[in-house]
Amino acid sequence: MKYMKMAAIAMMAFALFSCNNKNNEPKNEVAQLSVRINDAELRAIMDPAQAGAETAITKDVVLTLDNGQQITLNxxxxxKAKSPDGxxxxxTEVVKTVSLVANGKIEANTNITTLQGKAIATEIALTAPATAVTTTVENGVTTYSVELSPVPAVARLEVAxxxxxxxxxxxxxxxxxxxxxxxxxxxxxxxxxxxxxMCVTNGKDDFAATPALQNExxxxxSGDNKAAFEAMTKVAGYYLFPKLESENPSAPDYFDHVILKIKITYSEEALAANPALxxxxxRYVTIARFMKDATGDLDGGFLAxxxxxxxxxxxxxxFNTTPEGTPDPNNPDTPDPEPTANKQLVVKVKPYAWTAQNIKPDVNGGYKK
Structure with missing residues (x-):
């Protein structure tokens, strides 16, 4: 009887071990990860942006699996990843999700100034969030397949x-x-x-405020650039981070601002009517609010x-003229950048999904004045 009890306990332990071991083992002895990178939606920009050119994923491609394992592609x-076969x-592990970074990585402390002037075709970081894999089994081989569509980490603003x-x-x-x-x-x-x-916040003293103006x-x-800028064959272009998830738009500041320093030459008739001109x-024009087609449709900020x-x-x-021939006092120009009053003009811009989007000030509260 004693030996029978011991044998029964041993059989139960063996069954329990077998059950647990089976749950922990992969379903198949051979498994592979299949990754395809779809960059068909990415677009490159020149100066100004040239619609339709593809962004090249050329270097620093790192895949991250859900277990933290990283795979760097040569x-x-x-x-191969950009081919139809992937x-x-x-x-050796079960894979549930895969994410990607390419062309470098945007860290939490990466300053936007370090990205200015970089070629988006090869130097601006691209990311694809953690994406669930599809699992298939064929001829004893488990394949975890995923298609990743990287997108840039920044928006691009061009002014001309x-x-x-x-x-x-x-x-x-x-x-x-x-x-x-x-x-x-x-x-x-x-x-x-x-x-x-904010390199200036007080609406006076030019850009003498703290923190300092960033050159980038x-x-x-000026010079040869002026004619090209006005003809829009050259642009003042900037990469910008999208707004934080915790940020909400509010007047008068909203999010990214464009400040124009302008030189006005008045007509002789205007100077005669008002010599103080x-x-x-x-003068300055500070644009704090933008729109695409209607007021408010870009209040959420520029998208990456x-x-x-x-x-x-x-x-x-x-920039209107009064019946007397003088500048309309409601025009958006002011003597200093970032005025503190609550009047604004919303400027319309044209956005493109990594091609291009024109924008302009919205007259409904877009200018700070």
Whole structure:
């Protein structure tokens, strides 16, 4: 009887061990991971953006599995991953999700200034979030398949064009010329997880405020660049991080700002009507709010993977002339950047999914004045 009890206990232990071991083992002795990278939706940009050119995933491609394992692809493996058959690799663990970074990685402390001037075709980081795999079994081989569609980690804003003052109903025009001398970006995220950077906040004293102006986030428009800028064959272009998930738009600041330093040449008729205009030639236009088609449709900020084009001709309709032939006091120009009053103009932009999107100020609260 004693031996029978011992035998029964041994049989139960063996059965329990077999059951547990079976649950822990892979269903098949051979398993592989199959990854295909779909970059058909990515677009490259030049200066200005050229619609339709493909972004090349050329280097620093790292796959991350749900268990934390990382797989770095070499050039041949990247080519295979972009082919219809995809890249295949033997694995010993069950795979549930795969994510990807390529062309480098945006860290929490990566400063947006370090990305300015980089070629989006090869130097701007691309990411694909953790994506669930599809599991199939054929001829004793388990295959975990996934297709990843990387997208850029930043938005692109391009500013160019010419502002032309509008005559009144009697044909009088207070403006002989309006020239953009400098473009600044303000109130932008320094890092993808950081706080917003305002190089001027008090609406006076030019850019004398703290923190200091960042050279990478502004451009002088002068010399040979001026004609190209006005013809939109050259642009002031900037990469921008999308807003934080915790951020909500609120007037008057919203999110990323464009500040234009302009030089106004007034008409002789305007100067005769108001001689004080001779001391009001250096002006600023601060655009804090943008739209695509209707007021409010871009209040959520610029989206990663989209190029936004601001054609400065969109501002022309807002530089109006009074019946007396002087500048309309409701025009968006001010003596200092980032004025503290609550008046704004919303500027319309045109967005593209990594091609291009024109934008412009929205007259309904877009300018800070």
């Amino acid at each position: 050039a041949d493996e990247i080519t 890249y295949k690799k033997a694995v 064009g010419k502002i032309v003052g509008k005559p009144n109903a009697n044909g009088k025009n207070a403006f002989q010329d309006i020239s953009v001398e400098h473009v600044y970006v303000n109130n932008y995220l320094s890092t993808i997880a950081g706080t917003r950077y 986030m502004n451009d002088a428009i 001779a001391q009001m030639t250096d 993977g989209v190029i936004y084009k601001l054609n400065l001709d969109e501002l022309s309709k807002d």
